[in-house]
Structures are given as C-alpha cells and as structure tokens.
Amino acid sequence: MDTKYRLVADQLIAAIDRGEYPIGSALPPLRELTRRFDVARGTARAAIAVLVTDGLAVVRQGVGTLVCATPARQPQPAPRREHLQLVLSGWTPVGADVATRLGLRTGSLVVHRIRHHRTGQRVVRVDEQWIPETVAGRIAHHTGHDIADFENTPHTDLTTLMRHAGLSPVVAVVTVRARMPAQVDCTTLDIPATQPLLVTDNVVHDSTGKALETTTSIGLSDHSTPMLTIPAL
Template identity: 30%
Template structure:
C-alpha cells in the first residue's frame, strides 16, 4: 500500500497492529513488547514512527514504558475512556448531565489557613466539604474521585448539600449554567491516595490527571471549588480553539 492510499498515518497502522496482537494474547499482560529498534527492523519504519506507535498504546492504557525496563503490557483491552469535547461553558456543564455523581461523605468545616485563600472567605467562616465519585452513564464505571468545597453564604442550600440523599441532586441545581458567569479550570498531574485508588479500582501507584474548577456566579463570587482526579485511560478532554474573526 502506498502512502497515498493509506487512510491512516504509518504510526497509527503500526499501533493498531500491536494493539491487535495484545488483544489476541500474542503479548500477554506482564510481557515486554519489541524494542523501538526491533520494531524498526521488523516493520521497516523509522524510529520516530515506532516511538509514536508505542505512545498510542500508552495513551490507550495498554502498556507502560520505564527507562531501562522496556515497554511492558499492563492490560489486554483498551481502558474505558470518557471523552468530553469542550468549547463553551454550556458544553462543560453537559459533563455533569452525562455522568452521575455519587456523594459518599459530607461535612461542615471552619475556614483557616490555606482554605481561606482557596475559597476566598475570612478565617472562621463556614464551608462545606463533599467527597464523591463520578461515574459514566449507563455503565456506572468510575471516571473520577471528586472533592467539592462550598463557601457558605446567604442562599447556599447547606442542609440539602450535607444530606447524602439529596446532595448530588442539589449540586446539579446549585451549579446550573444559568447562574454561572465563569468556570476557571486548571489541569495538572497528581497522585492518588490509597482510598481514592480503591474507589477507582486502580493501584495507588498510578498517576492521575487532576482538574481544579472554580465555579463563579454572575457577581464573580466563588460558588464552589471542585477538585477531581482521573486515573489513566479513563477520561479525556478535547477542545477546539479557533481565531475570533470580526
């Protein structure tokens, strides 16, 4: 097949070929894949192509690479991956509508130290803490653990947020897109605690993608700080940025 006839880049073809081999059991979980050099010789590709093909498998959650240890198979099937496209506040809020939040614990605290700055409230002011797990519908597969911090102000439905039976439903109403003016998002890497890893069904040594979201009302006041941790291969964001033309 010529390059002109190919519907996929060469690295994607090689990545798909290797993935098929993993799924058939040619490369069992725990075994090592061929090295980049071996792939180059066996499939007549460049080192760059071989590296990109292996990166595709890493993204799929099938293999793990460690310097000096090679590329080891860690799963036979591609991990469930919830992908959410975002290019507006309304689309971001659809994330809450297409997944299910299960609140597992709630409590009330008094602000001190770092929390006064994080929640933009004075020392001693009350705030609520809600811990839970967000799951994909309809499979109920966990895609994130979430910790939510809510400054208590006039109009905050504190009783409903603290009540486990109504908490998730109240969060959805409290963060209704109509009352929001802005959501600030910060993405970085983090580690999982043993308890968080257990809820997600992964090893505590796995890295996580952490997303911090500040939800603000029309006056710019912070309604909620939510911190979510996603394990590898369970979640992805896609966003499209375009030039604003007038």
C-alpha cells in the same frame, strides 16, 4: 494449508464494504483476480466460493459473479454511561488552599461534598466540592434544600439549585495537574500505586466574580480528561 484464498476473499469483502462493488455489480473475472493478487486460478476460485458461501455474491452462468449483499457489520457495544453518585455531604472548616480559592479565611465553615463518577460499578473519577456558608444558606432560603444534609439533598449537581436561589454560576478558573495516587485513591479507583492521576481544580463564580464553589476532580490520566460541567451564562 493454502490460506491465500482467504486473503483474497477478505480483500474482496473489504472492497464490497467500501462500495467499490455495489450490489448488482460484477466482481472481476478469475483471470483478472489471478493477475491482480498473483495467485493460481484455483485460489481465486476458492476466494469467490467464500463470498458465495457468505451470501455476498452469486455466480450467474454467462454473466459472472454478481454482488448480492454487503457485509454485515458487527454491532458496536453501547458505551457504558457515566453517572454521578453523592457519597458525602457535611460541614467542615476549610483549609488554606481551598480558602484561597473561595476568598475565605482559613478555618471558615463550608459545605464539603464528595461525588463519585461511576461507569457501571467502577469509580472512574472523584470530585471533592466545597461551598461557602453564605451560598449554602441562600440555597436553603430560596429552595428549602439543606445541601449539608446528605439525606435532605441527594442532588449530585448544584447548578439548578444555585439558579433557583438567584445565582448565576459559571466556571471561571480551571487548573490541571498530574500526581501519583495516595492509598485512598488506589482503594477508591481500584488502581495500582503506579497509575498516574489527573487532577482538575475549578472555581465557579457568579456574574459579580464572587466564588460560589470550588471542586477538585481526580481521575485516571489514561481514562479521559475530567469533564467539567460549565453552566450557561
């Protein structure tokens, strides 16, 4: 079957879409199409017939083939919005690495929170967040929210609560690294053990340089770089 006419038709449609032939303008005559695309006259005529059938052009006797519409663009599917879900919140003694980030002694009590970033039903990133006892106490005193109580404070983002408590959070330290997933990562993110992960550590300070919280974000290295919410000063 001769498909050259379809190729010629597709190129003409693309040219209309680019604005080379605006509505009301004439397409090249058959003799020019045969020369330009190196095809037979019947092939050029079949290509014009495709445009006419698609409602993009009309043939006017003595005038030629006129463009009467532009190609309908296929609607792009709306991107699926990512949303946060708090899945754990409670007190825990802090390990050495996190203690160093927060300027605390190893074993100090902190609020430990885990958040899932979801796109639809899929978890695409996991945040582990640690908040010093002094910060949690100040939030409770000024706002009435116990952030260690999962039922009492379902807030996924603590920025507003910190500000209401008179704190001025700003991300001051960020490090990024890659690692292979552990079994819990494979289960939570529904990925194979061969899928590399991107890990981002950030420490949020107040205006005096005191650490208010630290978060480790774990996500797919081919999904996107983990987004950091950097509160305004």
